[in-house]
Amino acid sequence: MNRVVVVGAGLAGIRSVEALRGRGFEGHITLVGQERHRPYDRPPLSKAVLMGQTDTTTVDSDLEALRVDFRPGVAAKGLREGVVETTEGELPFDRLIIATGADPITLPGDGPQQTLRTIDDAHLLRVTFVPGARVVIIGAGWIGAEVATAARKAGCDVTVVEAGPAPLSHVLGSEIGARTLPWYEHIDLRLRTMVREVDEGGVLLADGEFLDADVVVTGIGVRPAVEWLADADIDLHNGVVTDEYLRASMPGVVAVGDCASWWSRRYGRHLRVEHWDTALSAPEVAAATVLGEEQAYDPVPYFWSEQFGHMVQFAGDQQGARLVYRGEQEPKWTACWLTDDDRLSAVLTVDRPRDLVQGRRVIESGQHVDVALLVDPQVSLRDC
Ligand code: FAD
Known part of the structure; x- marks a missing residue:
């Protein structure tokens, strides 16, 4: 296994390259990106960039040190076993990482x-x-x-x-x-x-x-950018369908980031989340899978947003869970979602970052909580 192609030069794409090198892969890596820019972060686009506080958000990675054959301005157009078709010709691969993100509707x-x-x-x-x-x-x-x-x-x-x-x-x-x-x-x-x-x-x-x-x-949402895969022999359903190791249905192919719908062991269903944290962390698992190691991807999803002077943070999955609040509404507040047997399944915080960090750990642990303590904002979430 000597040739890896990564399609999509966003965060998930460049993190995949870093993870492959970090795990000792010495073979050839090609990174194909349809934008003409080096990989950059998107969250600041609607925050610092829009407010004129910064012009660039380039990801701090040394492409030369990574020995990556970076092809900006090149789009993938099609896929068959072992070959990606691009606007600049065909690229053969032993392993392929799909990281094409999402397109706005x-x-x-x-x-x-x-x-x-x-x-x-x-x-x-x-x-x-x-x-x-x-x-x-x-x-x-x-x-x-x-x-x-x-x-x-x-x-x-x-x-x-x-x-x-x-x-x-x-x-x-x-x-x-x-x-x-x-x-x-x-x-x-x-x-x-x-x-x-x-x-x-x-x-x-x-x-x-x-x-x-x-x-x-x-700003009405996005769709996974998988149109280029329409004629490929690969399962697509709300993105590229993968197992918990991020393996797609086509042999030798994995998918990460906004375009991937992965099997979550934790939630017992496929998840596709459009979160920066996923694009950051999933590539470690994708790289492990590419290199033949067994490591499942099973995170508690995390997201943040900065709006109207507030830091809004969310972790978990609230589907089917009941909602309780920790304290009153303003100015800072926390909402928690609980399962029928009083486990924390999701937490939303407004200007309460500590609740977020602790809540996320409680969700990860799967422990039961004491709801009487949980609704009291004076009690630390980790002590509930
Ligand atoms: P992308 O970043 O979309 O990268 C995919 C790349 O692949 C793109 O450059 C695309 O052009 C390229 N590509 C697509 N198709 C092809 C093709 N056929 N051939 C070659 N290249 C292709 N998340 C948070 O958690 N918190 C936030 O506050 C937050 N704010 C955001 C603000 C904005 C304005 C946006 C747009 C997103 C924000 N997100 C936020 C979401 C987060 O940025 C995404 O989840 C993350 O960028 C996903 O990374 P990705 O690498 O999977 O996809």
């Missing part, structure tokens, strides 16, 4: 709509954020909330259009989402509002109202 209509996935998107968007600019953001999810934060800070006139009953409702439920409503104080937040299309000059809503806009930002 857009709405119908001929008007200009901006999405935020790449550093080029962030640079384009931030020059439009000038005082008084009418910015309509479609979607009050993680990205929408962060973009709204930056647009408000720049002095824009911001409208956020959300189909659900509250911000973040599709990811955390409407009860939690409603707790973030006060953060939208200086924003025209339209809930339960559907967009029909994006037109020249603004957004046409389903009820016929037209929202004038200088800038329209669509």
